[in-house]
Amino acid sequence: MAKTIIISNRLPVQLQISKEGITALPSVGGLATGMKSVHSGGDSVWIGWSGLTDEEIPEGKEKEIDKALAGHGSLQVPLSKEEVDGFYFGFSNRTVWPLFHYFLEYAEFELKNWEIYRDVNQKFADVVLEHSEDGDTIWVHDYQLMLLPDMIREKRPEVTIGFFLHIPFPSFEIFRTLPWRKEILMGLLGSDLIGFHTYDYERHFLSSVRRLTGIEVSYNEIYADNRIVRVDSFPMGIDYKKWHQAALKHDSPKSSEQSDLQKRLDSHRELTPEGKLLLSIDRLDYTKGIAKRLHAFKYFLDKYPEYKEKVRLIILAVPSRANVPQYQLLKSEVDELVGRINGEFATVSWTPIWYFYRSVPFENLIDLYTSSDIAWLTPIRDGMNLVAKEYIASRTDQTGVLILSEMAGAANEMNEALLINPNNFEQIADTIYQAINMPIEEQQARNSLLQNRLERYNVEKWANDFMTSLKSVPSKGVANITL
Numbered sequence: 001m002a003k004t005i006i007i008s009n010r011l012p013v014q015l016q017i018s019k020e021g022i023t024a025l026p027s028v029g030g031l032a033t034g035m036k037s038v039h040s041g042g043d044s045v046w047i048g049w050s051g052l053t054d055e056e057i058p059e060g061k062e063k064e065i066d067k068a069l070a071g072h073g074s075l076q077v078p079l080s081k082e083e084v085d086g087f088y089f090g091f092s093n094r095t096v097w098p099l100f101h102y103f104l105e106y107a108e109f110e111l112k113n114w115e116i117y118r119d120v121n122q123k124f125a126d127v128v129l130e131h132s133e134d135g136d137t138i139w140v141h142d143y144q145l146m147l148l149p150d151m152i153r154e155k156r157p158e159v160t161i162g163f164f165l166h167i168p169f170p171s172f173e174i175f176r177t178l179p180w181r182k183e184i185l186m187g188l189l190g191s192d193l194i195g196f197h198t199y200d201y202e203r204h205f206l207s208s209v210r211r212l213t214g215i216e217v218s219y220n221e222i223y224a225d226n227r228i229v230r231v232d233s234f235p236m237g238i239d240y241k242k243w244h245q246a247a248l249k250h251d252s253p254k255s256s257e258q259s260d261l262q263k264r265l266d267s268h269r270e271l272t273p274e275g276k277l278l279l280s281i282d283r284l285d286y287t288k289g290i291a292k293r294l295h296a297f298k299y300f301l302d303k304y305p306e307y308k309e310k311v312r313l314i315i316l317a318v319p320s321r322a323n324v325p326q327y328q329l330l331k332s333e334v335d336e337l338v339g340r341i342n343g344e345f346a347t348v349s350w351t352p353i354w355y356f357y358r359s360v361p362f363e364n365l366i367d368l369y370t371s372s373d374i375a376w377l378t379p380i381r382d383g384m385n386l387v388a389k390e391y392i393a394s395r396t397d398q399t400g401v402l403i404l405s406e407m408a409g410a411a412n413e414m415n416e417a418l419l420i421n422p423n424n425f426e427q428i429a430d431t432i433y434q435a436i437n438m439p440i441e442e443q444q445a446r447n448s449l450l451q452n453r454l455e456r457y458n459v460e461k462w463a464n465d466f467m468t469s470l471k472s473v474p475s476k477g478v479a480n481i482t483l
């Protein structure tokens, strides 16, 4: 029977090794949730890396790991430390990630890392080829695996392949700087359908294909190798119900225990009833613009000094890729900026910034989303930004203001948010002022429209739309198509 195969760099499970044995726990990320309807039953399998390098797996435990993963419909591609360093931390995160987010000055073009990236993609392809057959439908995810579609197609032409890019696709002028630009495009063109978050990313991709490969492109179809490759945008949603219902439960008078964090948030509210809480949540990544946000916050306090002792900025930064040098530098920069601003503005009763450098459990994210008057999410460049959507979904009384960067993919669907340019401090300061003073009725009018849209275009709909579109791409024979 034809299967569905999902492939991503990391499997949607977390392995735990203890004296008692090996267990695999499902992860609760957005992608895993969205794929639930696709990855269910016995006719689907998820292929990816387990998160443990060969060196980290205790001797003789390989079979046990395979068994634990199989219980979750997952199959691993084993990787050594050298492979993870070159493929993931190297080419994926020191070349593709900065380049595709327009940080050209951070992009490293190391031949060795490119070769490991290519070899690891081949390793993924080998596992897929071993476990697939003609007629299967394959969905490949993200920038770590851009060569995979063509590697699979070459050996198994009779499968249907979809690819989705979770980060931006840059403009041709940026993309052309990559020494292996053509190989990347040809790798992706092994797909039948290539999906992006926004129409702009789609347009940039088509322009690069046209200008770098000479292959015929018409509207959103590419005629490669007597096949049609369709390109389209599928803005990713969230599990709206999960966030909204958790927030309803949190706000209910029957809600049982309050977390310590919630108690702190409430005490802030009691001390300054007219005060406002601003929330900023991201992975600690230079693309997210955290340092710029801190500079802009200082600019706001200087421009509107009447808000000293009245506003508080909560910065929650999740540790990420801490062994890549730029991330270490960013961490020091953010630490220093927070210290400097708190040092300059704090009073005996007020600290302007609460800074947390950690990942927090779901319940605390709900505490923060439901307690913050303003979510301030201003990445310098971001494929989508799901935090913006989660904040709005959690505002059960429809109050709250979202200040969002126009450089985030989410801005395309969230016009009712206050959209800003993350480099324009004057505009940001005035927008914070506008957000603080926005009448409740206006907040609710904006959020009601946003919530309706997020509820309809949730992550399940995103996955189903992609799969439906993938199955409708004519698999063969451009000659039969009326052009």
Ligand code: ADQ
Binding pocket: 030, 166, 167, 236, 281, 282, 283, 316, 317, 318, 358, 359, 360, 361, 365, 382, 383, 384, 385, 386, 387, 388, 390
């Ligand atoms: P990310 O860059 O990781 O994803 P984002 O879309 O904002 O960015 O998702 C972050 C997720 O992490 C959210 O679901 C959020 O709830 C969670 N999170 C944030 N802070 C946390 C914390 N302190 N503790 C625990 N969880 C936290 C990439 C792209 C994005 C794109 C997504 C999906 O960079 O642009 O939106 O993939 O395609």
